[in-house]
Amino acid sequence: MHELSLCQALIEQVEAIAREHRATRVTHILLRIGPLSGAEPELLRHAYPLVAAGSLAESAELVIEPTEIRVRCQRCGAETPAAPDRLLCGACGAWETQLISGAELLLAHLELEAPDSAP
Amino acid sequence: MCTTCGCGQTTDQVQTIQAAPASKEVVMRGLLAENDHQAAHNRAHLDACGVFAINLMSSPGAGKTSLLEATIEALKGELGIAVIEGDLETENDAERIRAKGVPAIQITTGTACHLDAQLVHRALHRLDLQGIDLLFIENVGNLVCPASFDLGQHRNVTLLSVPEGDDKPAKYPVMFRASDLILCTKADLLPFMTEFAPQRAEQHLRVLANAAPFLLVSARQPETLTSWLQWLRDELRAQRERLHAGHTTRPNLQGLSEPQADREGAIPGHTHGPRHAHV
CATH class of the missing domain: 3.30.2320.50 (hypothetical protein PF0899 fold)
Structure with missing residues (x-):
């Protein structure tokens, strides 16, 4: 709490x-x-x-x-939405992503x- | 602001944008700006004393204190260690650490489920950091709230014990995303708990876009601690090099992730020595 x-x-x-x-x-x-x-x-x-x-x-x-949770892929460069327990790139599926919003x-x-x- | 003692204050990254007339204010301020400011001050104090600080987080009973006991035993005579213990009640954990010959300050939080930068600041006042290389801050056992509060540490280490199940990172993404290292503890139980697959636990961690090392350890089997001890030595050496160059580092952030380079910055001004006495 x-x-x-x-x-x-x-x-x-x-x-x-x-x-x-x-x-x-x-x-x-x-x-x-x-x-x-x-x-x-x-x-x-x-x-x-x-x-x-x-x-x-x-x-x-x-x-x-x-x-909204959004990530930027460090492999393919795509910016896609993601789920809290699954921060994978929505375009290529890589896990090497950077959070760009969603932790404010x-x-x-x-x-x-x-x-x-x-x- | 350092309300406890009024000692040298550090700069904060808080930005206020005021773009409207007096009746409507547009601000963009982190809700935890006050805590973050105190945390930056704590970090500057630790840097001035050359101390590398680690925030240990886990569920209650994952083995934080046992890991510390085994770590102290293994590094005896090599590194100076001090411990800040956070619990709701009792001095039990601090007494276990003191029994190993290491200074320990117990913070009892009463009903609070996490440590914050102010509590750690008060504990630092009671701790002589002369001759200390590593400070472990054992947070309150809880996989939720501690992840949101910067204490002034340099790295976050999260424990995940085998009996808890391998899907904990998926269930507590905020915590496991903020980890710089995951220690999978009680690994000696793996042969008896075949439902726990270390690879699966690690996969859950990667899905959170966390590249942190994942190490299997058991406090009962000192030979399993080798990689953890080496991680500590490597991190301490890297921090000394940073301090030598006038820089410091922050843990994997609770907020928006930043490139590694942005986590390292110049040390803000700090004016007092290892005894943390304020005049």
Whole structure:
């Protein structure tokens, strides 16, 4: 259950950014999470309210955008999608591939409410 | 940020892109940026002390501590070894290591299922690295969470014991993708557990696009440790050459894989010595 520590790290970062911008509230958080990041989106969603309670991001909408696993073949050069337990080249079948996406654990986008930007 | 002691801080790769007005922020920041920053600091400390650090990961009971006992025995008088032990509770493992005459710091995590860079940093404060060549960080037994946290080590070594079954790499791809070396432990049980095919385990590892060496070892049969001990000596020599040239290295990354060259970089500034005393 390291999703709880991930959420704690997330809230700390979000609050720091919100403070930098003198925001009073965070309304929207977008994460990009890859299947090979080791984080489970569903568990992150469950852990989030526990950690966010009492923070500037308490009422923020948490959106998690899954990313696709893609590999680049070091044999034939093709870029193809792959499965988490099977990172083979989709074109020639070689295992000598490099992951080009699918392990992201990113805070991608935030929407904040600041006194001077409130409607 | 080094919140524990306020000691010399290292640079971080965190990038923040702020491209929108104050109400909408586009950021691209790793969720574990704080941990990664602390890990970079730990690595700089280890590099300043000339210590090569290995993160040992496996399921509970795969034989990490037994492997360490046998390794310490085999390298006695040749290399200086220290151990950081991670468990939920008890000092048992640290006591087993100390009984071998090697300094060991026990981290008890309570309910946490993994070590993080902050915990390792605190343990490093309690460890005198003078005369130490190799530091083993024995992570909490768990094939899931430890793979996501950089501790400041130079290499990841994952144990897969014969009784666990040969399909573990397929079941835990995040962990086995992050391994620089796989040790197939309890190999003395292979004649009794014919359902475990080492070739199949290795094939599962290759399917994860991991070219790491796969070695069969048994802590009960010291003669099987030869390749593992040689791997340690070779890695230590390579690291010394890197340090001599002002470079260091990171383990096989949990995140996006990078070409080997990108894993080696200049050592960030670090100002204190082996005793890790901060003023």
